[in-house]
Amino acid sequence: MTRWLTDDEQRMWRGWLDMHAAVGQATSEQLAEHGLSEADWALLVPLSEGPADGLRARDLGRVVGWDRSRVSHQLRRMEARGLVERLDCPTDARGTVVRLTAQGRRLVEAAAPGHVETVRRVFVDLVDADELALLTDVARRVREAAGDPPCGRD
Amino acid sequence: MTRWLTDDEQRMWRGWLDMHAAVGQATSEQLAEHGLSEADWALLVPLSEGPADGLRARDLGRVVGWDRSRVSHQLRRMEARGLVERLDCPTDARGTVVRLTAQGRRLVEAAAPGHVETVRRVFVDLVDADELALLTDVARRVREAAGDPPCGRD
C-alpha cells in the first residue's frame, strides 16, 4: 500500500525542487560572469580560505565532500586554465598539494561579493529570523534521515 | 560594502545545500536499484502519465523544463536501452513522437512506489502541516525572486 503524495505535499516537493533549480541557475549565471563554474567555486573557496601554501588534495576533497576522482578531474581542468597549481607534497610522496595561482586568487576575490549578493537576493534575504531557524532545523532533520553525507560549500 | 552572511545565515545556506545533496543521493540510489537515473526518471514520469500513444518531444521538453538538445541526448540513450521509442509525428513532419516501450512502462511502475517512499522518508514525512505550508511559500518567493524558470518533475 503506497502512500502517494497529497496535492499539498506534491506542491511542496515540486516547488522545493524548482526552487533549488532556480537558485542554482542564479548563482551559476553570476559566477559565469567571471568565467567560473559552480565546480570551480566549490574548490576555489576553501583554497582561498586555507593556508597560502596550499592544501593537500585529500583534505580539499574532504572539505567539499567530493571523492578523489572528482577532485582530480576538476583540478586538471582548473590547472589547465591557470587557476591552481599542483605541487609534490613534501611530507608524503603519495600526496599532491594544491595552491591558488595569483590569477586564481584575483578571480575569487573579484567574484565573491557578487556571489554573496546573489545568494542574499534569491534566498537568504527572503526569509525572516523565524523562518531561517525553521529551515535550518528542517535541513538538519533531512540530513540525518538521509544519512548525512558530510559536505561543504561556500 | 558587501553584506557577508552571518553565522546563522551561513549555517542555513550550507545546511540547505547539503540537504539537497542528501535528498538527491537518496532518490538516486533508490532509482539505481531499478537501473534508472534521475534523468531517466524525469522523462519516464510524464511519459507514463501522458497518452498511451506518446508525447511530442517538444511537449515533453516543456513539461520537464529542458531544452531540445538535452531531451534529444537523453532520449537517444534511453532508446538504446529499450525504454522508449521514437516515431515520426503524423501531424508535423519536423516532429518526433516519444512513446514508452512495454519494458519502460514496467520499469516505471516497478520503481514508483519505492520512489515515493524515499521522498517521504527523507523529506515529506519530516515536516508537519505548518512547516509544509511555510516551505511551499518560501519556495514560491525564491522562484519569483530568481526569475522562475518553469520546471516540473514527478
Added chain:
DNA sequence: GGTGAGTGGTTGATGTGTCAACAACGGTAG
C-alpha cells in the same frame, strides 16, 4: 507559388559527475 522568419530535432564539442582499475607510497606484522 515563392520567400523568409521561426520552429523542431539532431549532432558534435566541451565541461562535469561517477565508477572501476591502476600505480605508487606508507605503515605494520611477521
Added chain:
DNA sequence: CTACCGTTGTTGACACATCAACCACTCACC
C-alpha cells in the same frame, strides 16, 4: 627485510548538461 594492506592520486570509460551549428519543415506574407 618482506609481505601485505590501506591510502593517495591519476586515468579511462561512460552518463549527463550546455552551447552552438545545422537541416528540414511550417507558416505567414507577398
